[in-house]
Amino acid sequence: MIPFDKLLNPEQLEAATAPDGPLLVLAAAGTGKTQTLVYRVAFLVEQGQAPDSLLLLTFTNRAAREMIERAQAAAGEAAGGVWSGTFHHICNRFLRRFGDRLGFRHDFTIFDRDDSRACIDECVKTLKLNRKEFPKRDVLAGLFSHAANRAVDVEDAIEHNLSALQVDPMDIVRVHGAYEARKRELGAMDFDDLLVNGLRLLREHEPVRQYYQARFRHVLVDEYQDTNLLQAQTVDILAAQHGNVMAVGDDFQCIYGWRGADFRNIMEFPKRHPACRIVKLERNYRSVPEILEVANAVIAGNPEQFQKTLRATRPARDKPRALFLRDGDEQARAVVRQVRRHQEEGFRLRDMAVLYRAHFHSIELQMELSRAGIPYVITSGVGVFEQAHVKDVLAFLRVCCQPCDRLAFARLLGMLPGVGEKSVEALWRELGGQFDSAAPPQRAALAGRLRPPARAAWKAIGELLAAYHDERLETRGGEIVDRFFEAFLHAHLERTYENAEKRADDIVELALQIGRSPSVPAFLAEVALLTNVDHTFDRQKRGEDADALQLGTVHQAKGLEWPVVFVIWVAEGMFPSSRTLGETGDDAEERRLFYVAVTRAKDELCLCVPQMRGAREGGVFYCKPSRFIKELPRGLLRETYGLR
DNA sequence: GTTGGGAGAATTTTT
């Protein structure tokens, strides 16, 4: 028997051991939300629930893995059988199994951002709309995604977003139609399609719905405040039969509104589930009282939320600092100095993090850290699996096992000398709209159609494709990647990039990663859904990273904590970001984001406020301290000016 | 048709 009452405080205990029925846990930052979910899982398993009748939906793969591991530690290995992952992951699993009901192959490809963008470009071109003033692919992609995640028509999304634009909305609707058709044709889904189709599958196919409804006796959702309409509906359908749905979240921390997250989902949960029991967790175990005072004051600026106050449990320490600095360079030097000071006090580099609103805010700091010789890891905007050279390898693997994957085919062939877009198109057509690398005649046909220079370069790749099938390398992904690298990619990288060695290291890493997956197709199905946050976390966990300072956006820091946290560019226009304010004029979400940043800190918090920002062409312009600092009552921060 | 150079623009947050 697990001694729940010894491990949990009364509120946590109430949530973890609650009887069946809907349950809403309002868990403020640092109040043991994860702990509560972990022990809820442990409790259910101990009560005799079959682990695979539990579904745990989380926001990152990292969170899912962490909770399952901890549940295993508490309730035994069996807890590993719980279904867990992100909404995208779980929908992916549903669709791999039952997607044929919607007309998809079981080996459909998942478009990542680049794939979507390329595909949209293609559609715009085909429709001959590629005029200068026509919206760019990113704008279009954003629009389509906006519509999908809110379950509205593209027309409505256009009206909502681009009413000022001088474009015929019907043209955009036509691009959208073409994009949808193209994905169909290629047997592909983009990120949003996973959610849309996952929900459609449950809605429109009763046997599938009944199967999953019967199967999942309990549905648990982490970070519920960041669910969008599709996700909330998916949860409600899955839990409809047994009625056991547990939503855990904090409306103060809803920071994905721009992606369709709607904190009304959490606000109205009690209305949708009238019998629901509500538990509030307010005792904060993470931060010192001085930091919590700042956090409470920050969020007080947002009305209309569930009232929660963070209550401190830790003893007093120093007040958080506000450093007022001249510009980004001085800020970078100040952070370096502070980092060194904390090191002298005994903090390790990995105990410290620098958070910012947007990736480009970190440029000066990165340069200064390099100069100072302080190692750092940055969770960058471009995912590890989105970099060009990594995608080259993935394209090769996709050609190995996905005969209909035209995009991968195009990418792989495009690496050959003298082969570009047009040649690829012609080849694909001549091969009959597919390329089955398992079939020797197809391989021969392809080689035969290449021009001599390309054919020479293809030889090595063709042999590897044969080897993949003949030697059954699908379960030895690491080996096939190494061989592809040796036989072709290494030379290609040398030819194409300045920093070929660095990129080569990434390929070694990739080979290792694939080696941990049961098979190449399994890896490919998951890889588009892995994020760089997951990746950084994995590396740290395996101890592959040396002690290093952590850099990342506030969004990426969600759910994490560090003894020492720096927030940089706490200035109007940067944080809050002028872009967001320009669109809606509403700063509530930015304030919640700032709240998330502040509540990541356990012992020390340092807010950096530069007063000047370099503009283009060498000019400067002044920026005021962020409203989030100005709103605070006086006396909560230790203010210092300049480098000290 | 392909490729590379050069000029120009731009720079939110993510599955």
Next chain:
DNA sequence: TTCTCCCAAC
């Protein structure tokens, strides 16, 4: 500073 697009040469 880094990506992106367009044009001219092979």
